[in-house]
Amino acid sequence: GAVVSQHPSWVICKSGTSVKIECRSLDFQATTMFWYRQFPKQSLMLMATSNEGSKATYEQGVEKDKFLINHASLTLSTLTVTSAHPEDSSFYICSARTYQGTGKYFGPGTRLTVL
Amino acid sequence: QKEVEQDPGPLSVPEGAIVSLNCTYSNSAFQYFMWYRQYSRKGPELLMYTYSSGNKEDGRFTAQVDKSSKYISLFIRDSQPSDSATYLCAMNFGNEKLTFGTGTRLTIIP
Numbered sequence: 001g002a003v004v005s006q007h008p009s010w011v012i013c014k015s016g017t018s019v020k021i022e023c024r025s026l027d028f029q030a031t032t033m034f035w036y037r038q039f040p041k042q043s044l045m046l047m048a049t050s051n052e053g054s055k056a057t058y059e060q061g062v063e064k065d066k067f068l069i070n071h072a073s074l075t076l077s078t079l080t081v082t083s084a085h086p087e088d089s090s091f092y093i094c095s096a097r098t099y100q101g102t103g104k105y106f107g108p109g110t111r112l113t114v115l
Numbered sequence: 116q117k118e119v120e121q122d123p124g125p126l127s128v129p130e131g132a133i134v135s136l137n138c139t140y141s142n143s144a145f146q147y148f149m150w151y152r153q154y155s156r157k158g159p160e161l162l163m164y165t166y167s168s169g170n171k172e173d174g175r176f177t178a179q180v181d182k183s184s185k186y187i188s189l190f191i192r193d194s195q196p197s198d199s200a201t202y203l204c205a206m207n208f209g210n211e212k213l214t215f216g217t218g219t220r221l222t223i224i225p
Contacts, residue, residue, distance in 0.1 A: 006158075032211060041123070043203060043215040044159070093158050097211065104213060106151075106158035 002028050004096050006107035013084055014115055021079045021110045023094030029074035030096035034104070035067075038091040050077050084114045118142055121204055121216030129224050134191040138204035138216045141185065145206040145214075148180050150189045153201045153218065162202075163189065194223045 003026040013019050023033055032051050036044040048064075050056040050071035058064045066088075068080040077096075081088055093109040121138045128134055136150075147166055151159035163178035165171045165187075171178045179188040187206075191198055204216040 004158075034211070034213075043121075043217045044213075045215075046212060049211055091156070095158075104149075105161060108158045109156070111156065 002096065002098055002105040004030075004094065004105050004107040006094060006110050008110060009108060010111045010113075012113045012115065015085050016083055018080055018082045019084055019112060021081075021092055021094075021112075023077045023079070023096070023107050025075045025096045025105075028096075028098050030077075030098070031074060032097040033071055033077040034095045034097075035069060035077075035079050036093045036095065038093060038109075040091075044093060047079075081112065084112070086114045088112065089114045116141055118214050119204065119206065119216045122219055123217050125220040125222060127222045127224055128194060130194060130196060132194050132223075134189075134194050134198070134221060134223075136189040136191075136202050136204075136219050136221070138187050139185055140187075140206060143182070143185060144208050146209045147207050148178070148187050149205045149213070150176075150178055151203040151205060152198075153203060155200075159203055196223045196225050199223045 005024045007022045035047045038044045047062045048056045048058045050069045052071050052074050056069035071077040091109050095104045095106040119140045150163040152162050153159045165178050165180050168180050168182045175192045177190040199222045201218040201220045203218040205213045207213050
């Protein structure tokens with residue numbers, strides 16, 4: 001199956017700093033990548049959809065200036081949490097759509113803890 | 116009302132038992148249905164992907180879709196301790212956006 005990686009897997013940062021999370025499709029080209037957030041014991045909530053070479057589409061209630069998404073190539077998308085605060089602490093998961101569009105493959109997730 | 120309802124559990128069953136996991140949904144426009152398995156602190160892993168009503172079998176797993184009742188199920192036969200995880204149902208309209216259930220936490224007791 002398609003493999004999606006994320007880096008880092010776990011990050012701890014101080015309040016007010018920015019954190020960048022990378023999502024890579026390792027063995028396929030992903031024209032579309034998705035960023036989700038998952039709070040403990042809750043389901044995945046879609047934050048934004050990014051298409052290679054264009055601006056991301058954010059879900060209602062997600063601050064685009066706080067969660068910067070860049071999808072510069074067909075194998076890499078980045079999510080930058082700017083001026084992170086403790087309430088941003090969560091599990092961030094990306095997924096990538098294969099070219100054929102048959103199902104979604106998820107990365108292993110990045111656990112962000114903001115102190 | 117949530118678009119997708121899923122009992123969060125927890126659900127505990129003895130090893131070897133048949134497990135039944137279910138989701139209901141409210142929007143009849145959903146066309147594609149998926150089941151994901153998520154181990155603790157890991158990303159979801161796609162288990163089953165279905166489109167039409169009926170059953171789809173893959174090894175010990177069977178996915179069932181009943182569009183008339185807006186009800187989907189995942190059955191796990193001969194359950195193993197390694198099946199212990201959170202199981203998420205997800206669905207979409209054929210576009211990109213997935214709508215997830217809250218997930219059911221399953222524990223298989225040896």
